[in-house]
Amino acid sequence: QVWQIRLDMHLLNHDGNITDAASIAGIVALCHFRRPDVSVQGEEVTVYTPEERDPVPLSIHHMPICVSFAFFHQGTYLLVDPTEREERVMDGLLVIAMNKHHEICTIQSSGVVMLLQDQILRCSKITAVKVAEITELIQKALENDQKARKEGGKFGFAESIPNQRITAFRMESAAVDTNDVEEQAGEIIAKAEPPSEVFASPVLHTPGTAQIGEGIESSWGDLEESEKEEAAEEEGESEVAAFECEKVQTEDTSTLRETKSDVPIVLSDSEEEEVVILEPQELPRKTR
Amino acid sequence: RLSAGTAPQGRLLCGPGLRRSGAGLLVTKCGLLRHRPGGGGAYWVDSQQKRYVPVKGDHVIGIVTAKAGDVFRLDVGGSEPASLSYLAFEGATKRNRPNVQVGDLIYGQFVVANKDMEPEVVCIDSSGKSSGMGIIGQDGFLFKVSLGLIRKLLAPKCEIIQELSQLYPFELVLGMNGRIWVKAKTVQQTLIIVNILEACEYMTAEQRKQALAKLSGN
Numbered sequence: 001q002v003w004q005i006r007l008d009m010h011l012l013n014h015d016g017n018i019t020d021a022a023s024i025a026g027i028v029a030l031c032h033f034r035r036p037d038v039s040v041q042g043e044e045v046t047v048y049t050p051e052e053r054d055p056v057p058l059s060i061h062h063m064p065i066c067v068s069f070a071f072f073h074q075g076t077y078l079l080v081d082p083t084e085r086e087e088r089v090m091d092g093l094l095v096i097a098m099n100k101h102h103e104i105c106t107i108q109s110s111g112v113v114m115l116l117q118d119q120i121l122r123c124s125k126i127t128a129v130k131v132a133e134i135t136e137l138i139q140k141a142l143e144n145d146q147k148a149r150k151e152g153g154k155f156g157f158a159e160s161i162p163n164q165r166i167t168a169f170r171m172e173s174a175a176v177d178t179n180d181v182e183e184q185a186g187e188i189i190a191k192a193e194p195p196s197e198v199f200a201s202p203v204l205h206t207p208g209t210a211q212i213g214e215g216i217e218s219s220w221g222d223l224e225e226s227e228k229e230e231a232a233e234e235e236g237e238s239e240v241a242a243f244e245c246e247k248v249q250t251e252d253t254s255t256l257r258e259t260k261s262d263v264p265i266v267l268s269d270s271e272e273e274e275v276v277i278l279e280p281q282e283l284p285r286k287t288r
Numbered sequence: 289r290l291s292a293g294t295a296p297q298g299r300l301l302c303g304p305g306l307r308r309s310g311a312g313l314l315v316t317k318c319g320l321l322r323h324r325p326g327g328g329g330a331y332w333v334d335s336q337q338k339r340y341v342p343v344k345g346d347h348v349i350g351i352v353t354a355k356a357g358d359v360f361r362l363d364v365g366g367s368e369p370a371s372l373s374y375l376a377f378e379g380a381t382k383r384n385r386p387n388v389q390v391g392d393l394i395y396g397q398f399v400v401a402n403k404d405m406e407p408e409v410v411c412i413d414s415s416g417k418s419s420g421m422g423i424i425g426q427d428g429f430l431f432k433v434s435l436g437l438i439r440k441l442l443a444p445k446c447e448i449i450q451e452l453s454q455l456y457p458f459e460l461v462l463g464m465n466g467r468i469w470v471k472a473k474t475v476q477q478t479l480i481i482v483n484i485l486e487a488c489e490y491m492t493a494e495q496r497k498q499a500l501a502k503l504s505g506n
Binding site (some may be wrong): 084085 | 338431432
């Protein structure tokens with residue numbers, strides 16, 4: 001059987017990073033969709049209407065989710081899930097689409113940043129953590145919707161939009177004492193040493209990637225696994241807050257706080273014939 | 289559908305959000321229906337929108353994205369970039385070109401804006417004077433708000449702007465395409481004004497007065 005499916009996406013409002021949001025919306029729409037049931041007998045094809053037979057879901061083998069990374073200052077700073085303003089001033093963008101089996105489906109780099117191999121590896125690890133959370137959110141939302149439909153509760157787009165509640169500008173307000181900020185800033189500037197001389201000499205890491213100039217040493221190489229997981233968990237939590245504003249409301253956000261510790265990579269029900277696992281090579285450590 | 293009450297004197301104006309179809313009027317946008325009784329009457333629909341559609345005569349803020357020979361490409365937030373000729377500035381001749389770089393902000397008005405052609409922007413009015421249009425100066429901060437807020441701010445004797453001007457002195461350029469450019473003396477003051485203007489979409493007048501009172505108290 002061959003069906004032609006068309007997915008139309010209408011962007012109502014955004015504050016940056018449309019790629020990620022659109023990829024999630026698209027895959028959830030496809031998972032949620034039900035198509036008419038069909039039976040083929042020889043040359044005869046019967047398409048049943050939704051009244052005759054329950055429509056069946058599409059066969060979705062995996063759910064690729066995009067995660068975007070914005071780079072600033074030639075790769076020194078990395079931001080996951082940039083907002084509109086951050087997108088306007090970023091140097092480069094890296095988009096990684098991954099499914100929950102840790103298979104990279106798409107990787108795209110644009111902008112004027114030259115990326116190192118270990119930077120891309122770190123990004124893919126962060127992507128794996130985020131995609132696991134998002135996939136779990138999606139599964140819960142789909143289950144809730146199915147339950148609501150079966151029990152006769154309310155479901156649909158109109159029900160999921162919070163009524164009479166403004167969700168823009170929603171952030172936890174942090175009280176900041178700005179009374180003597182200027183003095184403090186002046187003290188810090190006076191005590192700090194001037195930045196050291198930067199010599200432009202290209203460092204060749206592997207054939208094909210080179211780095212010219214290093215202002216501040218990137219501290220990604222020194223992150224412990226547990227620290228990195230915590231950092232990813234924090235990003236996950238702020239991402240959860242953003243989800244409450246824009247996506248379908250799900251009940252148990254508390255379960256997301258208990259992030260799984262490093263889950264061993266499960267290759268069992270993945271459909272790839274040949275799996276290539278990215279391993280960090282031993283790169284010469286730069287000394288200052 | 290609107291039903292005519294008493295026969296109106298003069299011409300009835302049909303504003304944004306309404307369209308004539310045959311003998312009646314059709315509503316094309318969702319929002320509140322407003323009526324102005326003066327001068328034959330005018331009906332229009334007040335709707336909330338963030339996406340801008342170029343309209344002839346509108347003053348907008350554009351970002352220069354490319355220089356193509358004699359013409360600059362401006363991003364005005366519509367479906368396609370607008371074109372701005374280098375001669376469309378006050379006092380510009382072939383020898384005396386304006387100093388416009390990629391990334392500059394331009395305040396101009398639309399001279400051609402319909403759905404069939406590429407929109408065109410100029411920085412002079414019909415008599416050749418710039419009347420406030422042209423390249424917007426250095427620094428400052430550009431941000432985007434909804435079109436309804438811009439119209440509110442452009443109304444004569446707008447309360448928000450009067451209250452803000454009591455706080456700090458600042459320069460303000462409002463573009464009908466939803467873009468606002470602000471410049472105050474320090475970065476912190478600029479950001480405070482930006483935050484207040486953005487939040488004005490959802491704050492009531494009371495909350496705004498409270499926020500400003502807290503700021504001017506500090």
